[in-house]
Structure formats: structure tokens, C-alpha cells
Amino acid sequence: MPTTDEIREALRAVIDPELRRDIVELDMVRSITPHASGVVDVTVSLTTPGCPIRSHFQDGVAQAVRRLDGVTGVNVDFDVLTDTQKGALQKKLGRNGLPEGALAQVANVVCVGSGKGGVGKSTVTANLAAALHAEGKQVGVLDADVWGYSQPRMLGLGAERPKVNGQRKIIPLEAHGGIKVMSIGFFLEEDAAVVWRGPMLHKALTQFLEDVEWGELDYLLVDLPPGTGDVSMTLAQLLPQASFLIVTTPQAVAQKVARRSAEMAHKVKLDIAGVVENMSGFVTPSGERFPIFGEGGGQLLADELDVPLLGKVPLTMPLREQADSGLPLVLSDPDDPAAQAIRQTARGLIALSPVELPVMQAPSPAAAPQPVGMSLPMA
Ligand SMILES: Nc1ncnc2c1ncn2[C@@H]1O[C@H](COP(=O)(O)OP(=O)(O)OP(=O)(O)O)[C@@H](O)[C@H]1O
Ligand SMILES: [Mg+2]
Structure with missing residues (x-):
């Protein structure tokens, strides 16, 4: 007969399809009792009593153990995990702020932020998403700027409303061949103002992370609003595993403001992935460069924070025009100097990213999508 330890090792073959880790690592194997007759009793703790993937575990465990000699x-x-055990599991998964399972298939969350407004966070986010997608990555964009959302416009979406699937999860809209996008703008009448703060805001953002079917993603880019306010704090709390990408302009003043957001990131213990300097000189169509906003701010900030400067994106008219038209410049003209810089930033980000997801198919929802409104608190 195999020993309890040998049986436990064999059970590592059983993977939780939602959490994508094996049940031994997840501490879900409650007991193993081998009998002299050759029969083995195994008890597995599930996260919820009505776990829809119970039969997956039933079959997986039976197969893995039966394979052993004797x-x-x-x-x-x-049985079901106790609250304490669930807490330990969540901690292990590093997703303290969200319920287990939410974003389990997202390998990297990158928040794009800056201290001050209008430095190009949203433009960089949209183009970076397109560049990562062009590199073969699965990408999602969460527009966390609930007051000044711009991803619907920059990624050419908005006429359509997101639908809800059989498990009551909101399906993100898809832009340009599969970039998944979620924005409050999809749920509002044009130009309607959003005046949430505090708990309302927290609830809306939580819903965007928890109730949206992001599925399997290599990158979830989060376009932050300007400043270091409620949204950034809430997201940092909900996404302890996220890293921070700081967009700044080359002049010293912007750098000082950007430093404030870096301090905020430090305070909430988010890693800073790197700095992107935007509006880094103006490049004429003939290639001549004018340093309109000065020089060197991005590098200085990166040195100060001891993180890489991932890109220097020049001011070019097509970058703005394409953002306005909904087709990111990276896709319409990948050779434009600004597009090249953002593609380089994407490659830098890939080189830095620690997590690659194992290739594995999660069970797909059976029911067909149906149009349903979102239960977000509307102002
Ligand atoms: N490198 C660039 N070249 C030309 N135009 C740019 C560049 N970067 C940004 N822009 C333009 O500048 C404006 C502001 O950019 P964007 O909306 O991306 O900034 P933001 O930091 O997201 O602003 P907010 O703080 O309001 O969210 C937009 O019209 C955008 O098209
Ligand atoms: Mg913006």
C-alpha cells in the first residue's frame, strides 16, 4: 500500500481550475486514510458547499489515487473550508481584498498612474494594451477613471453595452481583435456626470474586479484617474498584487508630482514597475525633435525610485489623432516614433513580468450571454 505521503504527492495532479493551483498546495486535502484492504478515503475541502466543479475534484482525486500500486x-x-482556512487561502493567493477566485486567472495587474492630470496615462494605457496584444499577450483594460473615463473613446468602443453571462458575470467588450475592456462609460448616457465618492466608489470598483468575467489574462492594465485620491487607494487595497507604472512628463514640476504618486504606491505597498516619460519632445513629421517640455525628468524619477525608465514617448500629432479616433497608433502606424516607444515599453514590461500563466482550459460558462443592466450605483 502507498503511504499517506505518497498519496498526498499523487494528489498534486489535481488542479483547481479556478485557482489554477493543485489541491495540495492550496491546502484543500483535509484527510487521507489508507485501509489495509487497498481502499483509500480522501476528504477534500471546497471553498463553497455548492461548488460547481465538485465532480471535477471527485474524478481527479479518484484517478490520481487509483493510479498508485496497491x-x-x-x-x-x-467538506467546506472554514472561514479561517479561507482567509489563509486568500492570503496565500495574495489577493486579500477580493474574494477567492476573482482575478485568479490574471497573471499581472499593472496600474498606470501619475500625480497630475493630462500627462497621457490613458493614451499610454490604450496603446500599451494594443502593443502587448500585438506581442501575443492576452490583455484587459480596466478604466478606473470613473469621473473622466476615456478608454471607450480611445479604444473605439461604446455603442454596445456589455452583456451578462449565465453566471451573472459581466462580459467585457472587446476592442481590436480581443483586448478586453471595461469602463463605467459603457453604462452611462453620453456625458452623464458621475459624482460618487467613498463607499459608492469602492463598490463600483470592486464590482469591476469581482463581477467582470476577465478570464485568462497575461495583463490587466488599470487606467487610473489623476492624482492620488480615493480610486487609487481603493484599488491598491483591492489589488495588493498589482504593480504601478508611473507616467510623467520631462519637466521637473511633473516629476515632483509623479514622485507623490510613487510615495503613495510605496505607502500602500504596491511595487513600482517602472516609469514612462511621455511628451518627451516633439517630433516633426520629418523627424526633427524639439524638447518642448524640457528633458530628463523621466530618467531622474526612475533613478530616484531605482526602477527602469521603460519608454520615452515623444509628442506626435498622430498619437493624439488616433486616440481620438479609437484606433491606437500602435496599430495604425507601428513605425511612428511614439508608437515605437510604446512598443518598446511593452517589451520592457514583458521582460519584467514575473508570472506566466500555465496553459490550461478553465470550464466555460454554458449559458448564452443575455443583455442585462449593471447594478452599479448610478448618480
Ligand atoms: N505623446 C503624445 N503626443 C500627442 N498627444 C498626446 C500624447 N500623449 C497624450 N496626448 C494627448 O494629450 C491629451 C491628454 O492625454 P490623456 O487623456 O491620455 O492624459 P491622462 O493623463 O489620461 O489625463 P487625465 O489625467 O485627465 O486622465 C489627449 O488629448 C491625448 O491625445
Ligand atoms: Mg486619463
């Missing part, structure tokens, strides 16, 4: 039968039993 085993003649397997009894699989289930």
Missing part, C-alpha cells in the same frame, strides 16, 4: 478503490468525500 490501491483497489477510492472514496472521495467533501
Whole structure:
């Protein structure tokens, strides 16, 4: 007969399809009892009593154990994780702010922020998403600027409203061949103002992370509003695993403001992935460069924070025009100097990213999508 330890090792073959880790690592194997008759009893703790993937575990455990020499039968039993055990599991998954399972298939969350407004966070986010997608990555964009959302326009979406699937999850809209996008703008009448603060805001952002079917993503880019206010704090709390990409302009004043957002990131313990200097000189169509906003601010900030300067994106008219028209410049003219800089930033980000998801198919929702409104608190 195999020993309890040998059986436990064999159970590493059973993967939780939602959390994408094996049940031993997840501490979900409650007990293993081998009997002299060759029968083995295994109890597995599930996260919820009505776990829809219970039969997946039933079959997986039976198969994994039966494969061992001397085993003649397997009894699989289930119980439910206690709240303390669930807490430990969440901690292990590093997603303290969200319920287990939410964003489990997202490998990297990158918040794009800056201290001050109008430095090009949204433009960089939209183009970076397109550049990462062009590099073969699965990408999502969460427009966390609930007051001044711009991703619908920059990614050419908005006429359509997101639908809800059979599991009551909101399906993000898809832009340009599969970039998943979620924005409050999809749910509002044009130009309607949003006046949420505090708990309302927290609820809306939580919903965007929890109730949206992001699925399997290599990158979820989060376009932050300007400043270091409520939204950034809330997101940092909900997404302890996120990293921060700081957009700044080359002049010293902007750099000082950007430093404030870096301090905020430090305070909430988010890693800073790097700096992108935007509006880094004006490049004429003939290639001549004028340093309109000065020089060197991005590099200075990067040195100060001891993180890489991932790109210097020049001011070019097509970058603005394409953002306005909904087709990112990276896609319409990848050779434009600004597009090249953002593509370089994307490659830098890929080189820095620690997590690659294992290739594995999660169970797909069976029911067809149906149009449903969102229960977000509307102002
Ligand atoms: N490198 C660039 N070249 C030309 N235009 C640019 C560049 N970067 C940004 N812009 C333009 O500047 C304006 C502001 O950019 P954007 O909306 O991306 O900034 P933001 O930091 O997201 O602003 P906010 O703080 O309001 O969210 C937009 O019209 C955008 O098209
Ligand atoms: Mg913006």
C-alpha cells in the first residue's frame, strides 16, 4: 500500500481550475486514510458547499489515487473550508481584498498612474494594451477613471453595452481583435456626470474586479484617474498584487508630482514597475525633435525610485489623432516614433513580468450571454 505521503504527492495532479493551483498546495486535502484492504478515503475541502466543479475534484482525486500500486478503490468525500482556512487561502493567493477566485486567472495587474492630470496615462494605457496584444499577450483594460473615463473613446468602443453571462458575470467588450475592456462609460448616457465618492466608489470598483468575467489574462492594465485620491487607494487595497507604472512628463514640476504618486504606491505597498516619460519632445513629421517640455525628468524619477525608465514617448500629432479616433497608433502606424516607444515599453514590461500563466482550459460558462443592466450605483 502507498503511504499517506505518497498519496498526498499523487494528489498534486489535481488542479483547481479556478485557482489554477493543485489541491495540495492550496491546502484543500483535509484527510487521507489508507485501509489495509487497498481502499483509500480522501476528504477534500471546497471553498463553497455548492461548488460547481465538485465532480471535477471527485474524478481527479479518484484517478490520481487509483493510479498508485496497491490501491483497489477510492472514496472521495467533501467538506467546506472554514472561514479561517479561507482567509489563509486568500492570503496565500495574495489577493486579500477580493474574494477567492476573482482575478485568479490574471497573471499581472499593472496600474498606470501619475500625480497630475493630462500627462497621457490613458493614451499610454490604450496603446500599451494594443502593443502587448500585438506581442501575443492576452490583455484587459480596466478604466478606473470613473469621473473622466476615456478608454471607450480611445479604444473605439461604446455603442454596445456589455452583456451578462449565465453566471451573472459581466462580459467585457472587446476592442481590436480581443483586448478586453471595461469602463463605467459603457453604462452611462453620453456625458452623464458621475459624482460618487467613498463607499459608492469602492463598490463600483470592486464590482469591476469581482463581477467582470476577465478570464485568462497575461495583463490587466488599470487606467487610473489623476492624482492620488480615493480610486487609487481603493484599488491598491483591492489589488495588493498589482504593480504601478508611473507616467510623467520631462519637466521637473511633473516629476515632483509623479514622485507623490510613487510615495503613495510605496505607502500602500504596491511595487513600482517602472516609469514612462511621455511628451518627451516633439517630433516633426520629418523627424526633427524639439524638447518642448524640457528633458530628463523621466530618467531622474526612475533613478530616484531605482526602477527602469521603460519608454520615452515623444509628442506626435498622430498619437493624439488616433486616440481620438479609437484606433491606437500602435496599430495604425507601428513605425511612428511614439508608437515605437510604446512598443518598446511593452517589451520592457514583458521582460519584467514575473508570472506566466500555465496553459490550461478553465470550464466555460454554458449559458448564452443575455443583455442585462449593471447594478452599479448610478448618480
Ligand atoms: N505623446 C503624445 N503626443 C500627442 N498627444 C498626446 C500624447 N500623449 C497624450 N496626448 C494627448 O494629450 C491629451 C491628454 O492625454 P490623456 O487623456 O491620455 O492624459 P491622462 O493623463 O489620461 O489625463 P487625465 O489625467 O485627465 O486622465 C489627449 O488629448 C491625448 O491625445
Ligand atoms: Mg486619463
